Structure formats: structure tokens, C-alpha cells
Amino acid sequence: MEAWFSLLVGIFFAVAVYLLLSKFIIRVLLGVAVLGNAVNLLIFTGGRLTREVPPVITGGADVLAGPAANPLPQALILTAIVISFSFFAFLLVLAWRAYDDLATDNTDEMRVAEPVNEPAPPLGY
């Protein structure tokens, strides 16, 4: 099973990186969204796979015994999903505003902070 998941995670990462490398902000954004899922699946698989049994203590027992899914990666991923969503939303609005102000979706042309022909600093004292 892990082999299939490794293949899937590899594809997720390849697609995310390919999207991030393009110069157009919408594709970069899509790449960020895919990258979040890629990482989550990586963590999920790294914690080993168990089918169908959620890590919940049932039937008045005090400890979770017997085969159940690993709760730790689930807790980490739960946090990660929420954070990556807020990150995604922020980037989305940032991209929208950048496009609005600079009239371009090409990151090569977004040079406000680092202008193309920035003058060198003064050499005096």
C-alpha cells in the first residue's frame, strides 16, 4: 500500500513544484494549494496507514488498544490544513491586489521592492 501512496505523493509534489515554478501568479497560487495537500499526504503516509479504524477510545475502555489509525500525524495535519488555508487565502488576496496595482500577473514584472535598475547607494560619508 505504501508504494502506491509514495507514487501518489511524488505526483502531488511534482505537480506542485511545476506550478510554483511558472511565472504567473494564479499558477503559483494553485501550486501552493497543491503543495499543502502533498505535504499532508506525506506526513499521513509517514505515520503508517491503517484502514477504517479511527483513533477513538470506545466501549468504556481507558486506553486505545488494538489496531487503530495513528492519531499523531492526524493532529499535525489538522493544524497544517487550517494554517495552509489561511496562508492560501492571504496569498490569494495579495496576488489580487498586486495584479490590481501593477496590472500584470507575471512575477518578473513585479519589481516595486527590487526595481530593475536600482541606483547604487551613495558612496560619500
Added chain:
Amino acid sequence: MDAAALTFLALGLPFVAAAFAPALTRVLGHNAAWILALAPFAIFVHFAGFVAEIAKGEIITGGYAWIPSFNVSFSWLIDGLSLTFVLLISGIGALIVLYSGGYLKGHPQQGRFFSFILMFMGSMQGLVVSDSFLMLFVFWELTSITSFLLIGFDHGREAARRAALQALVVTGGGGLMLLAGLLILWNISGITQFSLLPAFGGELKESPFYLAVLLLVLGGAFTKSAQFPFHFWLPNAMEAPTPVSAYLHSATMVKAGVYLLMRLNPVLGGTPEWQILLPLFGVTTLVAGAALAVRQTDLKLMLAYTTMSSLGLLVMLTGLGMPHALEAAALYLVAHALFKGALFMVAGSIDHETGLRDLTRLGGLRSAMPLTFAIALLAALSMGGLLPSFGFLAKEEIYAALSGFDRRSMVFAALTMLGNALMFAVAFAIALKPFIGPKVHTPKHAHEAPLLLWLGPALLAVTGLAMALMSGLAHRLITSPMATAVAGQPRSVSVSLMPHIGVPLVLSGLTVLAGIAFYLNLARLRAAMTVILADIGWGPDRGFDQFLRGLVRFAVAVTRRLQGGRLDVYMTATFVLVAVVLLAVPFRYGEFPRAPFFSADVPLHELAIMAIAVAGLFAVVLAADRLTAIVSLGIQGFAVAMIFLLYGAPDLAFTQFMIETLSVVVLALVMTRLRLSPSDHRPLGEKLPDFALALACGLGFGLFLLKVTAAPFDATLTDFFNRYSKAVAHGENVVNVIIVDFRGTDTLGEIAVVMIAGLAILSLVRLRAGSLQRGEPVEIAAEEAKREERA
């Protein structure tokens, strides 16, 4: 209160006085100097109390533990060397504060000046009494910083700013070398205090790190004490007001390097390296400084170059390793502090009273300023080494050290005589030329300097005379203990004003004759030096400018290359590194996973969901219009949620469903406003390298995951949570318990991140002002207008 506590207070007193100086000056004006001078005077009195004990050969140490685990202490060491220094610093310091009161009378920033100079005094005092390495280094750098503030006191002028920066860069850089040297010393000896070092000296000289320590320490000492070729900052430092020049750049701070060499002489000295490097640099500085002094006509610049010369002489004497040399260094150091401080203050008085300090334009001041003239003459006698001054004793002792008949002594004796004769000429040029001859017109009407201006130089000059007349007492209390401390073994100085017929006196006489000849031909010498320097072209001073400019240009070039401002370059660099780490490292260590085993007994619905996820991914990449891209993104997200659901993670699945839905909605909202095509409209040539890189990263992560899952699973944490989630945290859903209980703080941070992101989004949407480029596409503006109408 015991002596240790008082010493500790004395170390802090100048800083306290510095804190109150501005307020005091606001109330009392320039008369605040009388009160502020009490601080250095009190310190002088406190340390003068140690003189008798030190003269008996005792050494006083004290202090407090600072960082005991690192063997670092705040501790002081008072022996003949540090006592002489601290008396000079506090004594001259008191006089300088008084002098500044007169010199900067009415200056709007006089309070700040007092504050700076008192801070410097505290730093310098701390430097010379420090026993611990770290404390010495801290005070060393503090003197560089306060010197920076004082040189740049008149910061409205570019020349002052440049000089301040130059001094800081040169002496601060030297300070870092010193730190490195002290750290090596600390490492190889395990000792952090100077007082414990001499016992370790022999072992140190055998150490393979000896040369490294020596060179680093010399780097610090030579930059601070303006040795050639690091001398150039010192004449430039004359941009500072004259009290600063008199105090920092002749009597005290520039001697810190000499102090360090003297302090380490018993530990590092006596080796061939020491006896070659120090005299070589010293004598070069001596001759170069004296020659450069002759060329100047500005009183302060002439004095600055002779200071450089004197520092060279001191360094030379410290390293010479001949009998009488260390005694001569002790004598000359004291004599120099007294006469040079006085001469600087005289130059300042002349400048203050006439508005001029160019030697060729001054003359005939003897009747207007008789007292200043007398002080100048007295100081010049000492500088020229004539009877009956303290300088004469120093010069006798110097020539006693150099009176051997071997080749080394003779070469050094000849060069020293040359330097001394030139300094003699400069000394009397300064003491005589402005005062004799016909009266000349000056910008200000010249009259005698007020009490505050003549008191300091007069006391210094008279002290020099008194110490010479009572040379027996002076030697017993000051110079002999100092020479003992420098030598690391008992030494006694006995030279007196009664000249003994012998080689030293002959050399001294020859020096005076040569000096008189130089004095009479000063104008010709100056012209000759100007021609020589013009032939040499540019020196280290211009070099400093070139260096700084080169540094800025280099930094700009490096920044432009590494931070070119193109996102795709940054991204490419990042992912190339990721791919290299994921693929090259396992390749190097043969850690690739074994060939994967794709088991066939996977349920069909699971494979189908994976296939849907992959289809969604490819659709995102290939989408030709916005809607397809958004929907495809949703497809892969929901497929991931399904996977979570199938593998026992219902909480994840629900969250993922909600988040993916929200993402699609938000994306759709923004994308419809953007009118952007999501498709990649770049030529194939640009796409292919990206494709290869993406493939490499994907392969890397896939292999990494295979390798991880092939290793045995460590279930320690999982077992912990499974066992205690109900017993300790009373929750049955282990995932939820981890989030809200075991890792509650982490979740709090997560909520904070979400909130901050929300606030940032809100402000990005709301703040419409300050659009950077007014090239908004018309359709968006129109759309916005429509929306506003509806609202």
C-alpha cells in the same frame, strides 16, 4: 567601605558623571566644568592612595565573579603599569574637563561634549585596570566608540564624519583581531586573567598557536596605537575639538595599544618574532611620523604626526629587548603624556585666541600671550629632550638602551636619532614660531588665554619639570614600579638630571645639534617632503576611501546577483537545492529504497480515488480556462479528503472537505475579478527545464517516503497518546485530545496565525490608498464601480 568597593565605584563614577553632565551644563553653563572635574579628581586621589603600596612591589587585585560558569570575572589588576596609566588618565582627565569648559564656552552642545569625554574617561580607565580578558575587550571597544563620538562631535561637517568613521573602522577592526587573539589565548591556556598569565608564559611561547596569538594581538595594538601603515586615522582624528586631540589622541587612547604590548610583554615578549616585529614597525612609524610632521603647517597636524612618531618609539622600545629599553619606555610614556597634552592644549589656546593655527601665518604673540608662551617653551624643552625636563631623562635612558656597538643597536640608534631630531625641530617650531617675530594680523584680536585654558597645560608642564627635578622620588613611586610591571621582574630606574659623560650623552647632543639644523631649515625640509610625498602618490588614507567604495560596490554586485528580484529564480534555486538534497545525498551514501512492491490486493475503490486525485492534478496543470482550473483543484482536494476518510481519519476528512469548499469559493470569487488565464502561455523552451526539475523533486519525495515507510515504525509517541488521552485528559477522541490538550499551546499559536492572516487580508482589501501604478485595467475599474452602485 573597603578599598575594593571604592575601586568599583571609581570605575563607575565617570559614567555617572557623564549621565549628569548635560543637565548640569544646562544650569551652570561652562562653569559646570569645575564640578564635573571633581569626578576624575576623586578617582585620581583614590588611586594615588595605592602608590605607596605599589612602590613596595605589591600588586592589588580585586573584583567580582561575572559569569562564573565561563570563568569570566569583572576584576581589576593594579600594578605599576596600570597605576601609572590610571593616574595619567584621571589626572589629565580632570585638567581636560576644565580646559573643555573654557574651550567650548558657549557652545550649544557643551553638555553633550562633557558627557562624551567623561564616558571615554571611564572606558579608558576600565581598559587599563582590567584583569579579565573580556573586560579589557569591552572597555577597548568602548574607547573606540567614544572616540568615534568625539571625533564626529562636529557632525555637520563631512570631514568630521569621515574621520570618525575611519577611526572606528580601523580601531574597531583591530579590536576584533584582539578579541580573536585573546580567545585563542584563553583556549590554549584556560586562563582568563592577565594576572595569572605570566606563570603560563613559557608554555605559551612553545605553543603552535603562539604566532597566531601574537599577530592578532599586534593587529589590535598597532591599529589602536596608529603604527605605520595603520596610522592614517590619527591625523584625520584632528577633526575633533582640541581637548579631544589632547586627551584621546595624544595622552591616553592611542597609548592603549602600547599599554597592551607592555601588559603582555612578560607573557609574549622576548621571542625572536616579538623582537623583530615590534622594533621594525616601531622605528618605521617613528621616522615616517616625524617626516610627515615636518611637512605640515597646521599646529594640530604637526602634533598629531609627532604623536604617531612617539608611539612608534614606544613600540620599538617595548620590543627591543635590550637593557634599559623598558625603563626608557616607561619614562618616555610618562614624559610624552605630559608634554604632548600640554602642547596640544597650547595649540588649542592659540587657535581659540587668534582664530588661526597655521604656523606660517602666526607670529609675534609673545607679548599678547606670555603665559601660553612660557608653557609652550617648558613643554617643548621636554619634547626636545633638553635639560632640565623629564623628557631629558627619557632621552638619556633611550640612548642608554641603544648605546651598544653591535649592528642592531647602531641601526636603531641612528634611526631613533633621526626621528628625535625631527621631533625636536617640530617641537620648537610650535613653541617658538607663533610667539616670536613681528606681530601679524589675526582674525581675532589676540590676548592671554583665560584661567580655564591655561591652567591645564601649565599644570602638566610644571609636573614634568617637578618630576625631573625630584627624579629620585618620581622613579621610586612611578617609573620603577611601572618598568617592573612591564618587565615582569624587578627593575629600578636611576637616571637623573646630572648628566653622566658617556655614549648616551653624546648621542643626545648629536640629536640636539641635528634638531637645531632641521629647525633652521624647516621651510626647505617641508618643501622637500612635499615633493617626495607628491612622488609617492596616494597613501593609505586614499586607500581607505578606495577600500570603502570597493566594499560598497562589491556588496551591491553580490546583492544584485543573489537577490535579483525575480521570483522564478528564487523558486528555481530553492527547488534545485531540494532535489539535490533528496537525490544526491541518498545516492552518495547508497541509501536508496529497494524497488517498490505495488501490491495488487488494493481495493478497487481506493485505486479509483487515487486516479481521480491524479486526474484532478493534471487537469489543474493543463486547464485552459479559469473554471476548469478551479474545479480541478477542488477535485484533487476532495480526493485527498476521501483518502483520509478511508484510512481512519474522519476528522481530517471533514476539515479537508470544508477547507476545499471554502478554497474553491474564495478562488472563484477572486478569479472572476482577475480575468486571468490560468494556462501556461510560455514557450516550450522555458517549460521543459521546469518540468525536469519538478519531476526530480517529485521523484525525490516519492523515494524519500518509500525509504521512510520501509523502516521499522517507532510507536513510542503514538502509544503515549493512546494510553493517556483518556486517563489523563479525559477525552476519547485521541486526535482531538492531542490538539486541544497535549498540544494546546501549539493550537493557540495556530489560531493566532489564522487571526493575523485574517487581519492582513482585511487590511489588503480595505486599504485602497497608495496604489503604486495607475495602470489599472479599465474593466476592473468598471466592475468595481458597478459593485459600488449595487451597494
